[in-house]
Amino acid sequence: MPELPEVETVRRTLERRLVGLAIEDVEPIHPQFIRYPGADEFLARVKGAQFTALHRRGKYLLIDLSTGDRLVAHLRMTGRLVYSAADPPRPTDTEGLVPRPKHTHLVFHLSDGAELRYIDQRTFGGITLAGPLGTPLPPGLAGLGAIGPEPLSPEFTAERLRHALRGRRAPIKALLLDQRLVAGLGNIYADEALYRARVHPEREGGSLRPAETDALHQAIRAVLETAIEVNGTTFYSYVDGEGNRGEMATLLNVYAREGEACRECGGPIERTRLGGRSTHFCPVCQPKGRRRKAGRGATRRKAGTV
DNA sequence: AAGGGCCCCTGAAAGC
DNA sequence: TGCTTTCAGGGGCCCT
Numbered sequence: 001m002p003e004l005p006e007v008e009t010v011r012r013t014l015e016r017r018l019v020g021l022a023i024e025d026v027e028p029i030h031p032q033f034i035r036y037p038g039a040d041e042f043l044a045r046v047k048g049a050q051f052t053a054l055h056r057r058g059k060y061l062l063i064d065l066s067t068g069d070r071l072v073a074h075l076r077m078t079g080r081l082v083y084s085a086a087d088p089p090r091p092t093d094t095e096g097l098v099p100r101p102k103h104t105h106l107v108f109h110l111s112d113g114a115e116l117r118y119i120d121q122r123t124f125g126g127i128t129l130a131g132p133l134g135t136p137l138p139p140g141l142a143g144l145g146a147i148g149p150e151p152l153s154p155e156f157t158a159e160r161l162r163h164a165l166r167g168r169r170a171p172i173k174a175l176l177l178d179q180r181l182v183a184g185l186g187n188i189y190a191d192e193a194l195y196r197a198r199v200h201p202e203r204e205g206g207s208l209r210p211a212e213t214d215a216l217h218q219a220i221r222a223v224l225e226t227a228i229e230v231n232g233t234t235f236y237s238y239v240d241g242e243g244n245r246g247e248m249a250t251l252l253n254v255y256a257r258e259g260e261a262c263r264e265c266g267g268p269i270e271r272t273r274l275g276g277r278s279t280h281f282c283p284v285c286q287p288k289g290r291r292r293k294a295g296r297g298a299t300r301r302k303a304g305t306v
Numbered sequence: 307a308a309g310g311g312c313c314c315c316t317g318a319a320a321g322c
Numbered sequence: 323t324g325c326t327t328t329c330a331g332g333g334g335c336c337c338t
Contacts, residue, residue: 001331059332076332077315103316122315124332143333170309179333187331236318236330276311277331 002075003059004151004184005227006238006246010081011056013241017083018051018063018116027107033118034106035126036138042129045069046108058147058183068132072141078103078237079118079125086115121237147183151220156182158217165213168205172216174275175205182220188233188255191280193219195254200288201272201279226251254280 002010023046031039049065056062061081063071073081086109100107106118106127118127130138137145148164149156164181165172175181176190185193194201196219199212208216232238232246235256239245249256253263258271262282271280 003332074332077330120315121317122331124314140334168308174309177332275309278329 001077001186001188001235002079002232002238003186003189004056004224005189005248006232006240007056007059007061007075007184008228009231009240009246010075011054011061011241013244014061014063014081014083014116015054017114017241018110019053020050022050022111023047023065023108024111025109027109029107030105033120033123033126035128035140037129045129046071057144057150058179059186060141060144060147062130070130070132072128072130072144073118074125074128075120076122076124078121080120080237080239081241082117082119082239082243083110083241084115084117084243086113143179146180148178148180149182151182151184151224156217156221158214161217162208162210162213165205165208170205171202171274172199172205172208173201173277173279176220177275177277184224185220187277187279188252189220189223189227191255192223192253195219195281195286196223198286200283200286201274201281202288254282256280 026043026046028034028039028043034042037045045067046065046069049067049069051063052066053064054061055064059074061073061075063073065071073079075081100117101119103121103123104117104119105123108116110116118125120126128138128140130141149160161182165175168175173190173194176185176193177187191201193216197212197216199208199216227233227246227248230247230251231240231244233248233252234245235249254269257269258280259268261267262269262285265282265284267282267284269280270283271278273279
């Protein structure tokens with residue numbers, strides 16, 4: 001489940017391998033992973049092109065080619081893009097075939113003799129060929145066109161987040177997964193950010209007070225920065241562009257820690273289902289209602305703060 | 307417009 | 323023990 005930190009790690013690792021190399025040929029083992037255009041046109045347009053730069057937008061990886069075209073990859077759940085030496089053929093193989101990981105769908109043969117492989121077990125991801133920046137996006141990339149601010153850029157401010165949440169009645173967890181609101185968060189880092197901000201995932205987005213929105217804004221950035229530093233989270237299949245795992249899994253506070261002790265209060269982490277996604281949180285550190293002392297005489301809320 | 311549910315898919319794990 | 327069912331989830335799409 002590559003989210004922003006994982007895609008950023010793939011971008012960095014592939015950037016140092018690919019820039020300057022050319023695509024000599026493409027082996028469309030399962031051509032349907034070329035999402036657009038058809039395999040023939042795709043091959044014709046990318047053959048001979050050089051990689052010039054790699055960018056990331058949310059969870060999209062954008063690879064600039066010397067022709068002006070761009071390869072747009074989305075890894076979805078289990079996609080991998082891995083630069084790999086072309087292993088020598090095994091004795092039992094038919095001539096020309098090389099051993100490759102299961103679920104290898106596309107192979108780019110590179111000018112240095114290595115391969116760029118697109119591997120995807122659950123097959124949700126794929127690669128699209130897009131024209132230069134400013135030209136219309138090909139079908140299937142509508143999400144890229146409508147994507148929200150990069151959370152680690154100056155454009156993503158607490159003020160902007162507060163504005164985006166205003167009046168929204170959906171649970172904050174569901175809103176964080178909406179890529180139009182902020183780009184790059186998936187199930188893991190949405191849960192982690194909410195925990196860090198001490199906000200219950202079921203809270204209505206519009207009910208967050210300014211201090212909570214500020215905390216959430218900070219938490220989103222901090223969680224993503226930490227995850228990038230350790231090359232992302234590997235649970236099952238994620239690896240970077242050089243085949244290496246990320247080290248964030250052991251640093252997670254709530255995700256995949258149902259029943260384990262909260263690192264803050266020691267109570268058990270709970271899991272619920274929200275917006276079709278499993279959601280992990282600490283009911284003590286992320287109280288759903290306002291934190292109030294028991295008793296009748298509790299401080300009255302100032303008018304206008306609701 | 308906003309919100310919620312479904313769907314695509316494979317393999318591991320849980321259930322019977 | 324072995325078969326069947328459930329679950330994992332990104333994001334497009336559709337319905338209300």
